[in-house]
Amino acid sequence: MVAPEAPDGLGAEKKSLTEALLYLDGVTVTFDGFRALNSLSFTVDPGEMRAIIGPNGAGKTTMMDVITGKTRPDKGDVYFNGGTTDLAKLDETQIATLGIGRKFQKPTVFESHTVIDNLRLALKGQRSALPNIFRRESAAERALIDEIFETIKLTDHRWRLGGELSHGQKQWLEIGMLLAQDPKLLLVDEPVAGMTDAETAQTAELLREINANGHSVVVVEHDMTFVRDLGVRVMCLHEGSVLAEGTLDQVSANERVIEVYLGR
Numbered sequence: 001m002v003a004p005e006a007p008d009g010l011g012a013e014k015k016s017l018t019e020a021l022l023y024l025d026g027v028t029v030t031f032d033g034f035r036a037l038n039s040l041s042f043t044v045d046p047g048e049m050r051a052i053i054g055p056n057g058a059g060k061t062t063m064m065d066v067i068t069g070k071t072r073p074d075k076g077d078v079y080f081n082g083g084t085t086d087l088a089k090l091d092e093t094q095i096a097t098l099g100i101g102r103k104f105q106k107p108t109v110f111e112s113h114t115v116i117d118n119l120r121l122a123l124k125g126q127r128s129a130l131p132n133i134f135r136r137e138s139a140a141e142r143a144l145i146d147e148i149f150e151t152i153k154l155t156d157h158r159w160r161l162g163g164e165l166s167h168g169q170k171q172w173l174e175i176g177m178l179l180a181q182d183p184k185l186l187l188v189d190e191p192v193a194g195m196t197d198a199e200t201a202q203t204a205e206l207l208r209e210i211n212a213n214g215h216s217v218v219v220v221e222h223d224m225t226f227v228r229d230l231g232v233r234v235m236c237l238h239e240g241s242v243l244a245e246g247t248l249d250q251v252s253a254n255e256r257v258i259e260v261y262l263g264r
Ligand SMILES: Nc1ncnc2c1ncn2[C@@H]1O[C@H](COP(=O)(O)OP(=O)(O)OP(=O)(O)O)[C@@H](O)[C@H]1O
Pocket: 031, 032, 035, 036, 054, 055, 056, 057, 058, 059, 060, 061, 062, 063
């Protein structure tokens, strides 16, 4: 990472390390000699939402795997919470407990449970499934569930079975299940793949609302209409590194981005 001197005398890199919610510097991951991540460096600020684009094989999934502890970097730094926590030293469960939630591309709701039970099962601190459904939740938990239902617009669907929801509704429910864990950072992988245009627009609104409520969000997506709707800083990955970063207009005007991704 280029580190120009910041006005207060701290190098910009150090300043980022102390302030960023998520800090990656020089992260390299090699599979059988192939560099899936090649000295990848970027930061996410507290309260920031960031969109990540890039061609197939650019390293987007590997990047999320490194942040969540599924894959260990060969080289480089991965810090959370203003540089206080070295994620490369923690396992997946410890990282989830710290407040990093991940939504995979395909919805994985419990189809034979009601929508509300899906949320109950996801409540923070509830690790054993069955007792959690049968016990009465506290007033605070009920209020949280109601609030999440409002956010994900599924209040009227709470008594339906998970399996009866549309694809888009399942994705929103799963995002709600992440919210039940109250994560500081949500990693969301291609949430609008397979959604209708209306569902796609509603998902952008949902993520904006979640972000406005104080959660940082990193969202990987190929759908440029959706990325435009998000209205956030965009980063294009290519061959395991950051190719371009800025507003969507700035990134889409970048000749290399057009060459390797948008123009294809
Ligand atoms: N476990 C693995 N073993 C070997 N190679 C891997 C492994 N995981 C990923 N790769 C390779 O690393 C590169 C980056 O893959 P990655 O899945 O991170 O890209 P991506 O940007 O998420 O792509 P997509 O948009 O297709 O999901 C690819 O060339 C992929 O084949």
